[in-house]
Amino acid sequence: MAEINAKDVMKLRDKTGLPMMACKAALHEANGDVEKAEEILRKQLKGKMDSRAGRAAGEGAIKVATSREAAVIVEVRAETDFTAKSEKFQAAAAKVAELAISCPSGQIAPSPAMIAAVDEVRISTGENCSIARAHKLTQDPGTGAFGTYVHHDGKTGVLVQAEGSISDETLRDICMHIAAADPRPIAVTADALPQHVVDKERNFRIEQAMASGKPKEIAEKMVEGGMRKFYEEIALVEQPFIRDPAKKIKELVGPKARIVAFFRWAVGEEA
Secondary structure, three states, X not given: OOOOOHHHHHHHHHHHOOOHHHHHHHHHHOOOOHHHHHHHHHHHXXXXXXXXXXXXXXXXXXXXXXXXXXXXXXXXXXXXXHHXXXXXXXXXXXXHHHHHOOOOOEEOOOOHHHHHHHHHHHHHHOOOOEEEEEEEEEOOOOOEXXXXXXXXXXXXXXXXXXXXXXXXXXXXXXXXXXXHOOOOOOEOOHHHOOHHHHHHHHHHHHHHHHHOOOOHHHHHHHHHHHHHHHHHHHEHHHOEEOOEEEEEHHHHHOOOEEEEEEEEEEOOOOO
């Protein structure tokens, strides 16, 4: 049996955050090979962590990453705010975003490398840490641009994709608007609003008008004016810019550009 070096035990402990005795035992099993010992610990504790996967994970971080051709937004969750704010968790979440850039466009299924990055935190903290969701956008770098914003607490993030002539400063302003706007924008334009959202609001307004004694035909006509106001409230480009309410977002964008898509994610919300 190889002699276990105290320096190797400390190196393994620093890397995994696990107790000294567990690291020493793993090194004995690995015959002194630090990398092999780390893998032994990963396999041993991964099984234990999988049994805890049902525990609620309501804390975490939103990360964004961009390249000339692509941008991603990811949410990584933890059980406690203490872990979520830790340097190790933040680095793992950033690594997930970095790896996601090379994934196919659209909703991203976590790769083995992404899962491994989070597993290191799961193993060292004993918490249920996981990749909640990830999405990738792509563009032609000659005609498109991305804007990003992550709130100072790391729990709310925005990713915006635009086409045409628009400055980085304007894109960031739009991202910050999306993060803070109330009501929260649901789609870029009124035409892009989900039909079920429109139908639910229209039916609610009609029922209210009919409850006040109006015939259905009259109620339906009355509602249309209110619906136009509703569209302005939740369609991004129709919203008043939060820093200058006299100006709408579409005026901020200008005639030479358009917003293609946006995501506003907050930790712990339903996807």
